[in-house]
Structure formats: structure tokens, C-alpha cells
Amino acid sequence: MTISNAIVIGAGIGGLAAAAALSRHGVAVTLVEQAPRISEVGAGLQISPNGMSVLRAMGLEAKLKERSAVRAQAVVLQDYKAGSQVARLDLMRGQAGHPYMFVHRADLIDILFGAAKRGNVSVELGESVQEVLPGDPPTLQMLQKTRRRAEVIIDASGIHSKTRAALNGDDAAQFSGQVAWRALVPNRFDHPPEAHVTMGPGRHLVSYPLRGGKLVNLVAVEERDSWAPEGWSIADDPANLRHAFAGFGGRAADMIAAVENCTLWGLHHHPVASVWQQNGVALLGDAAHPTLPFLAQGANMALEDAWVLAACLSKQPLAPALHRYQSIREARVRRVIKTAASNAARYHLRPGFQRTAAHLGLRVASTLAPGAMIGAFNWLYHHDVTAQ
Template identity: 50%
Template sequence: MIAKRDVAVIGGGPAGLTTALALAMQGASVRVFEQAETLGDIGAGLQISPNGGRALAALGLTDALDRISLPSEAVVPTNGVTGRTVTRFDLTGQVPRYRFVARPDLIAMLAEACRARGVELCLGTRADDPRADLVVGADGIKSQVRARLNGADAPAFSGQVAWRAVVQAEAPPQARIWMMPGRHVVTYPLPGNRLNIVAVQERNDWAAEGWHHADTPQAMRDAFADACPALHDILWAVEVPLLWGLFRHPVAARWHDASHVLVGDAAHPTLPFLAQGANLALEDAVVLARCVARHGIAAGLPRYQALRAPRVTRAIAAADANAVNYHLSGVRQRAAHLGLAALGRMAPGAFINRLDWLYGYDPAG
């Protein structure tokens, strides 16, 4: 019921390209409008969890993803001050595998698949309100389509800022969470012997949203001056960290009208403490395409929101909880770390089982 209908997608990031591909595979005539002159020239690493992997599998991209990414073996919570490993949660039993990928590589893979399906990529083109049977707002946290549907948004500063960086380094195939009082760092490898770094600090002042605010390496080093030697070596290798303030945005109350719909961060921005921003966007794309293919645009759009809103709300709440748990100090930190260690010894599958509602989801239905 979407076949041969004209679709305009605003935004050429993972959300927009995946949605364009999913709709093109249902027979729609799709154009993607991206105001940047090139695709995928910003950003660092992404974690594709099994739910996101299933979304890409539904689009026939499993082999392509395998070629550009690394499989993860574990999540390793670590005391960032002492360097002591708290526990290790094995991920090797996950199907599909949890994977690490560079954002530009993911975008290049999606763009190639889009072109193969006849999607027109309009780069260096701003499209505020294109003419189409369906307009998809995949234009991120500052979405103009979201503003059209919901009015102005007033995000709230979370009290945390984050630095992103990539350095040349060899590392085991695992995500390590370096937990410290009021701070944490997440590191994981990327293809090409690179290490992705996200370092978060609680503070009262804030940095502007976005990825394009270069900070001095010394500012980040000062924030983690008491890091253990292993983490110290990683952070001191960073030459140009990018800093941004972390803001909480409400899940959009209204995701669609008769001819416009939101996907990804435009609908449901999330803090990066569950590594689900990209994965939820990949899910959105597959579910949206499925809904409009089965029910048409008029009935499919409300069906899409009804299916997605409860799930993304739960995921955002889980990410918010991690923002607290990673930053504990004193007695609370010791108790939490002892609990994690006991969980890892006595019930090694409990970590994954607890997240089965998230990782076990199949957006293809």
C-alpha cells in the first residue's frame, strides 16, 4: 500500500537512510534530502546490539554489516580509579552478535544499499517541507518536522557533558565501562585498530548540544585526573576531543499527521547510556515500513506510533537509570560493585536475561 507512492526523507543519517531503504524495499519512490555536502563525515563509533542487528537483517544487510564491524565478546564494568575489573558479562551467545562499527562506515553501507534500490540521495539540499505523499522527519534532535507536529521543544540539561574521541589503539573485542564518582568512560574497539571513547562528567555548567564543539585535551584530562593508569593512557592519547552537553528531551507526543512522520532522534532522543539511539532508529525504520505497507499511510502511521512509543519510552528510562548507576561513590559504589561481581559469578547470564526485552526484540515482527 506504499508501493509507487512518493516519499521524502529529511536527514541522511542512520535513521533517514535506513528508513529510505526500508520504504524503497516496499516499492516506494524515495528521495533523501541531506543538507551536508557529503554523507557520514562526522561521528565516531556505534554499538549495534542484537535488536538493531535484526533490523538490518530484515533489510538484507547482515553480511554487509559483518564486513564493516567487529563482534563484541563482553561488557566489562571496571572501577575507573583502581583499574579493577568488577565483573564480565559475556555476549558471545547473542544472535545476531553485538557489534561495533564506525558511524561513517555504517552510513556508507546504508547509502550504497539505498542507491541499489533506486533511492535518490539529494546532498547539499535543505528541504524544509518537500512535496510528497509521505514526509519522514529523520532530522535529529533539532528536527523541524517535530516542531511542525508538536511545537517548540524545551530540552532540559541533564547535568552531564560528554567528550567523544577516537584514538589508534589495539583493544580486546569488548565494551569496557570505567565507572568513577560523578563520571564514567566507555571504550570499545573499531575496525582499523581504533578505540572509540565516550567520557561523561557531571557538572553544573553545560556545553551546547551537538558533536561539533572541539574542546582542549587538557579539559578532559583534568576531569579524569585520578583515573587508573590504563584509563589515563587512553585519555591522554586524545588530541582533539569533541564536547557536547547532554540534554533530556521528552518523547514526542505526536509522531505524525496525515502526511508527516518522525523517526529516530526526531521522535525520541535518548541519553547515550544504553547505546540504543541508533538501534532504536533502525527499529523505527523497519516498523514504519511494515506498518504503511500493510495498512497504508492513513492507518499505518498511528499504528507505527502505537507500536513504538511504549518501547522507546522504556529504553530511555533504562538509559537514564544507567546515568546514575555508573556515577556512584563511597558506600553506594562499593555495594553496587559487590552486587555486580556476585551477579557475574553466580548468574553470568542474568545481565543478558534482564535485557531480553531490549535485545530480544525483532522489529520485523
């Protein structure tokens, strides 16, 4: 190993994965987190085969099964009026030796935290970063007026990363014109082990089961003109969700009616950072490349980043290792972000010729060439960073 110590900022999925991955290479890691405890709000994640390859390589796949993560069988596209099927992507065809899993976010955080603790990662909670100072060595200036130094500092603190701002200047984020409600409801609807995308005019609902099928995770996206703040834990009145999706029928309507608590998240476009690394500091996950949630790849990209960064640091001196990390990852995440951004338009077609023709094309392709439909995602799901 060419470095012996590191600081990781942020105890989310990317930060915990990076800390655990580095510890596997013998690095002494300090994980700094501003929250007083490591926890997570209730929400679901889709861990696709490319993300599962990292968790398997880290020896954590069995831990997911212990937490009753659900193995996904398909992604089903549905019409909003009665939930009739438009197309089905058979995920059992496209898993490349790794399963596609539906996971409760809190469970994955806990599993990664356990891996970090087993790697003797030192965790410092309630510690807020004031400033990141690249250099030799790089330095953290804490709000508590103390300073921390390490051979490398990895910032996985998300879209408000101070390191991102230090390396790239202010982030010119723009409201996407879309908001997303998140909710969990008991699975009283016999929801199968599938991700359902129920498509309506200017809006769509994603649903899938969690924790052995006991819960259903809901993400409801609506196009709107009025700005909404960015944040996963901003509470909203479920009546607003029901009003926005009043035209939906079938199982979707029943699930939305069952929502008792929900959060509202304003979706914003953030540019991919031009500079991910410099003078001993590096960005990881959303701090480098925030993405809209329409391809379910945010967590998967963070897992890939963590593995690649740790692998690069294990093989080369610091400066070339950080440069190689960005060169390996940047083109891939840009493609993921572009693909995710285009999905919303496909889901939100208004009634008319374009919607009719698009849904007919999906039905025909799903029936006549199901292998080709899922095969279009081989570039995404078959990518295994642990084999590179």
C-alpha cells in the same frame, strides 16, 4: 504497497535506513539532506542484536564484516582507580541469533547509503528545509523557495526537527548536568573486543575497539554544573578531558593520555514527542524520541523505527499505517529512554557505603549468576521487529 512515493528528510542512520527500507517495498523515495555531501564524523556505534536483526533483514550484515566491524564479546564494568573488574556481562550468551557489533559510524552510514542507492533512492544534497506543512498531500517548503510534495514525508533530521516542532510545539529540552567527550585513538593498548565501562565518582569512560581492533572509541562522561551546547562536532581541548579524568588509572588513563583530538557534547533531556504523525507526515529516530547515550540504543532505535514504519506503510492505508507505527514503537522507546537515563547514576556513585555495596552486589551477581545478568536485557536485545 499503499503508497507509491515518499520524501525522507535527513541522511543520518534513521533517514538512510527508512529510505532503503521503503525502496524495498517499491516506493519511489526522495532523500533530502542539507549537508553538501553524505559523510560522518569519526565515532563508534554499538549495534546490539535488536539493531542487527534489521541490518540482517536488509541484507547488510555481510557489508559490516567487509568493513571490519568488531563482534563484541562482553560489557565489562570496571573501577576507575586501576581498572579492576567489577562485573562482566557475557554478550555471547544474549545475542538471540544476531551478533552484537562495534561499528564505525562512517562505515554504517556508507553501507546504508549504498543500500539506498541500490534501491534507486533519489538523493538531493545541499537542500535545507524551511517548513513542513502536513496535509493532503504534505508539503516541504525549502529555504531555496521551492516546494516538494509526496504522499508521505518522514522527518529523520534529529533533535532539531522542524516537523517535530510543527506537530508538538517547542521542545522543552533541559541540560542534564552531564557532558560527553568523544575521541578515537589508535589501539596501542591491547583493548579486547569488549565494551569497557570504567566507573568513577561523578564520571565514567566507555571504550571499545573499531575497524578490526585498529582503533578504540572513547566516550567520557562527566557531571558538571556549567551548561554546554548540544552537538557532536564541537571541538574541545583534550587537556580539559585529561583534567576531568585525572584520577583514573590503568588502561583508561593511558587511552585518555593518547587523545589528540576530541569533541565535547552537552547532554540534554528532550521529552518523547507526544505526536509522531499527522496528516501525511511522520517523525523517526531522534526527531521523535531523543535518548541519552547510556544504553547505546540511539542508532538501534532508529533502525527499528525505519523497519516498522516501512512495514506499516506496506500493509495499510496511510493514516492507519502511521497511527500503527507510533502505537507499536512508543512504549518501547519510552522504556529504553528511561533505562538509559538511570544508568548514569549507577556508573557515577561516589565513594562510600552505597558505592561499595553496589559494586559488591555486581561482583557477586556476575560470578554466581552470569546468565541472569545478561538475561535482564532480553527485553531489549531479543526484540526482533523484523519477525513481528
